[in-house]
Amino acid sequence: MNSLCVLIMAAGKGTRMKSAIPKVLHPVLDNPIIDYVIRNVLSVGIPPENVGVLVGSGGERVEEYLQKKFPEVKILWQHEQLGTGHAVKSALEWWQNYENMIVLNGDLPLMKPESLKELISCCEKNDCTVITFNAENPGAYGRILRGENSVSIIEFKDASESQREIHEVNAGCYAFRVKALHEVIGLITNDNAQKEYYLPDALKLMNERGMSTGAFVMPEEQMQGVNTQSELANVSRVMREEIIARWLNEGVRIVDTGSVYIGVDVVLSPDVVIMPNVQLWGKTTVGTGSIIGSGSILRNATLGRNVNIIAYAVIENSTLNDNVKAGPFCYIRDNTVLEENSFAGKFVELKNSRIGRGSKVPHLSYMGDATLGHDVNIGAGSITCNYDGENKNKTHIGNNCFVGSNTMFVAPVELSDGAATAAGSVITQRVPENSLGVGRARQKNIADWSLRNHHQQHKGEN
Numbered sequence: 001m002n003s004l005c006v007l008i009m010a011a012g013k014g015t016r017m018k019s020a021i022p023k024v025l026h027p028v029l030d031n032p033i034i035d036y037v038i039r040n041v042l043s044v045g046i047p048p049e050n051v052g053v054l055v056g057s058g059g060e061r062v063e064e065y066l067q068k069k070f071p072e073v074k075i076l077w078q079h080e081q082l083g084t085g086h087a088v089k090s091a092l093e094w095w096q097n098y099e100n101m102i103v104l105n106g107d108l109p110l111m112k113p114e115s116l117k118e119l120i121s122c123c124e125k126n127d128c129t130v131i132t133f134n135a136e137n138p139g140a141y142g143r144i145l146r147g148e149n150s151v152s153i154i155e156f157k158d159a160s161e162s163q164r165e166i167h168e169v170n171a172g173c174y175a176f177r178v179k180a181l182h183e184v185i186g187l188i189t190n191d192n193a194q195k196e197y198y199l200p201d202a203l204k205l206m207n208e209r210g211m212s213t214g215a216f217v218m219p220e221e222q223m224q225g226v227n228t229q230s231e232l233a234n235v236s237r238v239m240r241e242e243i244i245a246r247w248l249n250e251g252v253r254i255v256d257t258g259s260v261y262i263g264v265d266v267v268l269s270p271d272v273v274i275m276p277n278v279q280l281w282g283k284t285t286v287g288t289g290s291i292i293g294s295g296s297i298l299r300n301a302t303l304g305r306n307v308n309i310i311a312y313a314v315i316e317n318s319t320l321n322d323n324v325k326a327g328p329f330c331y332i333r334d335n336t337v338l339e340e341n342s343f344a345g346k347f348v349e350l351k352n353s354r355i356g357r358g359s360k361v362p363h364l365s366y367m368g369d370a371t372l373g374h375d376v377n378i379g380a381g382s383i384t385c386n387y388d389g390e391n392k393n394k395t396h397i398g399n400n401c402f403v404g405s406n407t408m409f410v411a412p413v414e415l416s417d418g419a420a421t422a423a424g425s426v427i428t429q430r431v432p433e434n435s436l437g438v439g440r441a442r443q444k445n446i447a448d449w450s451l452r453n454h455h456q457q458h459k460g461e462n
């Protein structure tokens with residue numbers, strides 16, 4: 001017999017969110033609520049095959065997400081959402097083979113591994129143990145009724161005036177001895193204000209049968225459920241502040257902690273400096289000594305050491321090696337790599353390109369599907385014409401090339417090592433090693449033209 005399983009309830013409608021997105025897929029920073037809950041469970045060493053997630057309302061989307069992110073986690077369907085008691089009962093076939101079970105509301109992204117560990121340890125003590133917290137504003141949470149040696153829960157809508165005064169509330173985290181829960185789960189009724197089957201009623205039923213129930217208190221900050229957009233915003237704020245505090249503690253300098261957002265999977269290093277109004281998302285990593293300038297948004301970006309993002313750079317799924325400089329105002333995306341000491345400057349877009357060591361793309365350029373060797377200089381306004389309407393074609397620029405301003409590379413096309421282009425060239429053919437490619441009309445001057453035309457016509461207008 002397997003000893004412990006964890007059941008996460010994520011089938012509810014989330015009516016109070018007033019959104020078409022299933023509640024547990026709403027993001028806290030840049031990860032869905034359910035992601036935090038499952039990570040927390042896995043972080044205490046529960047094997048993913050012992051974790052079940054109940055899905056129902058919007059369940060296809062939740063299932064799709066989970067299959068991609070946590071393929072070993074068991075998906076359990078609750079086809080009709082008749083309450084948390086009904087949810088747990090509908091997964092009976094799955095959990096009845098375990099000895100103990102933790103049941104968690106799927107809307108608790110701030111819960112910490114320590115609380116979960118403590119809850120797991122309670123499986124030895126009681127037939128059911130719940131986590132509670134003392135809510136400053138207990139709102140619609142279930143109220144905790146403590147007896148001499150037992151605990152039960154009354155839902156807010158069923159509570160009397162005096163019970164509503166109670167500030168100790170149910171967090172939605174339960175440790176059950178499976179044998180005990182098995183006895184009472186079928187006895188829960190929907191005879192209450194919401195006509196729902198309440199899981200918290202299991203405690204009352206256990207108490208009536210002489211089974212043991214208990215509770216322990218955890219801090220409110222980590223036990224807040226997400227039921228409304230306002231609670232989501234609040235939980236996101238707490239998560240944001242926690243992550244920022246963690247990185248400050250690791251030696252990162254955050255100039256304005258109030259305006260910086262850092263996702264949970266971001267990895268920073270000591271002596272990274274983050275200027276105001278920066279967002280770091282996804283699996284972004286930043287090496288020591290790097291500076292992320294104001295207004296920059298990085299997603300799945302890998303930055304080496306001493307990278308200088310001057311300001312207003314958007315960097316997605318790309319790598320900037322040691323000592324790279326970028327910005328202000330650049331967009332670097334789709335597996336672009338900037339090798340050591342290279343530079344992407346003002347109004348520059350780099351897509352799926354490799355910029356060699358020490359090379360510079362300083363102003364007003366688009367390099368798409370291009371490879372640049374080392375020590376290349378790209379003159380202002382140069383672009384790759386990489387798309388012919390059907391295919392994306394490659395541009396190859398060798399080492400030590402000098403590209404004149406406003407060069408158009410009509411891809412596929414190549415500049416061999418040491419080649420140059422004249423400013424304003426449209427390059428459609430390979431430029432051989434150390435040669436100059438000139439691809440523009442020759443200039444012709446027409447004498448006195450202005451006197452005869454232009455200036456005459458406009459005379460007196462200014």
Ligand code: UD1
Nearest residue numbers: 009010011012081082083084087106141142170171172225
């Ligand atoms: C629940 C508790 C309440 C507690 C609070 C803590 C019940 C009846 N009440 O209330 O005592 O203080 O959590 O946050 O349990 N779900 C299903 N299937 C359903 C209904 C709900 O899977 O049929 C899931 C939801 O997706 C959610 C969780 O169960 O993740 C809790 O449901 P929710 O509607 O948020 O319950 P609360 O009203 O918050």
Ligand code: MG
Nearest residue numbers: 107225226227
């Ligand atoms: Mg809730």
